[in-house]
Amino acid sequence: MMNHVNSTLRRIAPQLVILAGVLLLNFLVFPDFFRIEFQHGRLFGNLIDVLNRGAPTALLCIGMTLVIATRGIDLSVGAVMAIAGAVAAALVVDGHSWQVALLGALCAGALCGAWNGVLVAVLRIQPIVATLVLMVAGRGIAQLVTEGTILTFVNPGLVHLGSGTVVGIPTPILIWLGLGLIVTAVVRKTALGMLIEAIGINESSSRLAGINSRVLIISVYLISGFCAALAGVIVAADIKGADANNAGLWLELDAILAVVIGGNSLLGGRFSIIASLLGALIIQSVNSVILLSGMPPEFNLVIKALIIIAILVIQSPTVKHALYILRASADPLPPGSIKEAKESPQ
Amino acid sequence: MKFKAMLIAGAMSFVPMTAMAADLTIGFSQIGSESGWRAAETTVTKQEAEKRGINLKFADAQQKQENQIKAIRSFVAQGVDAILLAPVVATGWDNVLEEARDAEIPVILLDRTVDAPDDLYMTAVTSDLVHEGRVAGQWLVDETAGAKCDIVELQGTTGSSPAIDRKTGFEEAIAGHDNLTIVRSQTGDFTRSQGKVVMESFLKAVGGENICALYAHNDDMAVGAIQAIKEAGLKPGEDIKIVSIDSVPDIHLAMANGEANATIELTPNMAGPALDALEAYLADGTTPPKWIQTESKLYTLNDDNMAIYEMKKDLGY
Structure with a gap:
């Protein structure tokens, strides 16, 4: 057990270090960053904002990690968010309860995911193309549901999912933490995770070994659609309205980035959902730096790009290897003499 | 007769x-x-x-x-x-x-x-986008009547002409009024959710009690910001005055509830x-002139906002 915890820690160590670094950056631009207060019945503070605002990306990257582990990719999640938000809003506006609306939205998301899965697993269309179909068409479907307007609603139950709190903690935080834990437990406490990794590493041989790859691939896309639907409901509930044009726009790219920052390979195989979730938090912390720094908005994308390039460079295999060599050559020396070790080759 | x-x-x-x-x-x-x-x-x-x-x-x-x-x-x-x-x-x-x-x-x-x-x-x-910004700025100049007022600004999509022009017009109108300062300005991409997210960060970075007014380049961002202000325990429209542009139905609903103060119509x-x-x-x-400028009408709490909302809500906004 202890061994298992240790190996997980070792796996997510780079992400933890980067997250700490970005949070420190937040602290430097805004010294009150770590202050959390309890006011008006809810936790209030920048750190809470990062956890809360990171919810959509975090939810998306849970499903995305599994899809990428099978060597696939799901570009449609942003559009599925828009569809799910639209369905939920349309149902409550129609007079249904929030439970029905949530269920309807989740079913719509799962259906979208299953559609992607069938295109990839049964029709053998390349994932990037197969999911592109829904990425483009999905927003149109969402607009049909909302009839092109921002469909607003007041249903308190549904609104609670986006901007409410449970014992002072914003609901979206609990939702993504909960789903993340459940999915991690399911794939790691059963053989499921290993089977998914096997498909990503070599689908043919995994099939020969008796893995039903078709069903598993459809399942991971279905889970991705489900996660996207949940994210879509949260985003719609947050603003009390379904904005088919903008909900989840470009968020699929943030989700993929979170998975990559989480150290997962786009070529499939071994994956870590926890590392991806840390990746999502890193992205949100970067957004937070930009907002808190008070820099003119023209700099937003440049700052984000610079920080992310830095993160990816640190993680690149070549740099990792160089660091490893550096450490290995430093090893025989007594601790504290790393500096000399660096200079020794010259 | x-x-x-x-x-x-x-x-x-x-x-x-x-x-x-x-x-x-x-x-x-x-x-x-x-x-x-x-x-x-x-x-x-x-x-x-x-x-x-x-x-x-x-x-x-x-x-x-x-x-x-x-x-x-x-x-x-x-x-x-x-x-x-x-x-x-x-x-x-x-x-x-x-x-x-x-x-x-x-x-x-x-x-x-x-x-x-x-x-x-x-x-x-x-419409004249710069003029719209100017009307918004002039409203705030008149409303504050010389009292000190720190403004936060929610810009439109960076680099888009409405964002540039509405910012220019607003800055022109408040120039020379030393009581008015823009303390924070960030893009909310013209959307409700970004408007809400960015307003949350303003409320923390500046402190809600230090913000006197919000200028949003469109109503949707203002609608999002109103929710952020409410969640921070402040009263939008009273604690923080809100002026935005477009005159969409939902901002009139907010104005009818006293949660926003003014909007300029993009007809x-x-x-x-x-x-x-x-x-x-x-x-x-x-022969008409080569450019016909539409009216940038200012709506405030003095108008019957509920009636305007009812009139506008079926136009397809």
């Missing part, structure tokens, strides 16, 4: 004109349904045409210039009396506009202009002035 007779006489004098207008066929090439405002513009254009007894041929370009060019060519081939064009981009119109000119069909641009010689179209009906009725100009031109050859 006399007044009533005059009204009737006035109405009668319009009869021949309406009869003439009944024979008019006009083509309208719309960009597509990119936003609620545009849907409202389509609805209002159809209403205006119907009111005047004009036969309107509507073509939705689905955000593609080639579809608009195709639509204009087909309008020319059908021999319509005039063409209304809401251009999706500014460039690349010269050839097709020349074709319309050769067929002697007047073209009126709605809401956006094009980079083409101005003899290729009759007139352009647009969806671009077709009204356009058709007025066209009818005058067809009746006695009056």
Whole structure:
């Protein structure tokens, strides 16, 4: 057990270090960053904002990690968010309860995911193309549901999912933490995770070994659609309205980035959902730096790009290897003499 | 009594004109349904045409210039009396506009202009984005009446012309009033959720009690920001004054509830002035000016916002 915890820690160590670094950056631009207060019945503070605002990306990257582990990719999640938000809003506006609306939205998301899965697993269309179909068409479907307007609603139950709190903690935080834990437990406490990794590493041989790859691939896309639907409901509930044009726009790219920052390979195989979730938090912390720094908005994308390039460079295999060599050559020396070790080759 | 007779006489004098207008066929090439405002513009254009007894041929370009060019060519081939064009981009119109000119069909641009010689179209009906920002700034100048006021600004999409112009206009209006300072300015991408997210960060970075007013480049961001202000335990409209631009139905609902203070209308009725100009031109050859500026009307809490909301909510916003 202890061994298992240790190996997980070792796996997510780079992400933890980067997250700490970005949070420190937040602290430097805004010294009150770590202050959390309890006011008006809810936790209030920048750190809470990062956890809360990171919810959509975090939810998306849970499903995305599994899809990428099978060597696939799901570009449609942003559009599925828009569809799910639209369905939920349309149902409550129609007079249904929030439970029905949530269920309807989740079913719509799962259906979208299953559609992607069938295109990839049964029709053998390349994932990037197969999911592109829904990425483009999905927003149109969402607009049909909302009839092109921002469909607003007041249903308190549904609104609670986006901007409410449970014992002072914003609901979206609990939702993504909960789903993340459940999915991690399911794939790691059963053989499921290993089977998914096997498909990503070599689908043919995994099939020969008796893995039903078709069903598993459809399942991971279905889970991705489900996660996207949940994210879509949260985003719609947050603003009390379904904005088919903008909900989840470009968020699929943030989700993929979170998975990559989480150290997962786009070529499939071994994956870590926890590392991806840390990746999502890193992205949100970067957004937070930009907002808190008070820099003119023209700099937003440049700052984000610079920080992310830095993160990816640190993680690149070549740099990792160089660091490893550096450490290995430093090893025989007594601790504290790393500096000399660096200079020794010259 | 006399007044009533005059009204009737006035109405009668319009009869021949309406009869003439009944024979008019006009083509309208719309960009597509990119936003609620545009849907409202389509609805209002159809209403205006119907009111005047004009036969309107509507073509939705689905955000593609080639579809608009195709639509204009087909309008020319059908021999319509005039063409209304809401251009999706500014460039690349010269050839097709020349074709319309050769067929002697007047073209009126709605809401956006094009980079083409101005003899290729009759007139352009647009709002003045800088002026809108100026009206917003002037409202805040009058409202604060010299009292110190720190402003936070939610900008539109970085680099878009509404964002640049509405910022410029606002800054022009508050220039020289030392009591007004913009303390934070960040983009909210014209959307409700970004408006909410960015306002949350303003409230923490500056402190809610230090913010006196919010200027949002569109109403949707203001609607999002209102929720953020409420969640921070402050009263939008009272603790933080809110002025934004567009006059969409939901901001009027917020104003009716006292949660926002002022909005400047970007009217969806671009077709009204356009058709007025066209009818005058067809009746006695009056050439309209090359640019017709629509009114940027200021709505405040003194207006009946609930009535405006009821009137606007079915326009398709």
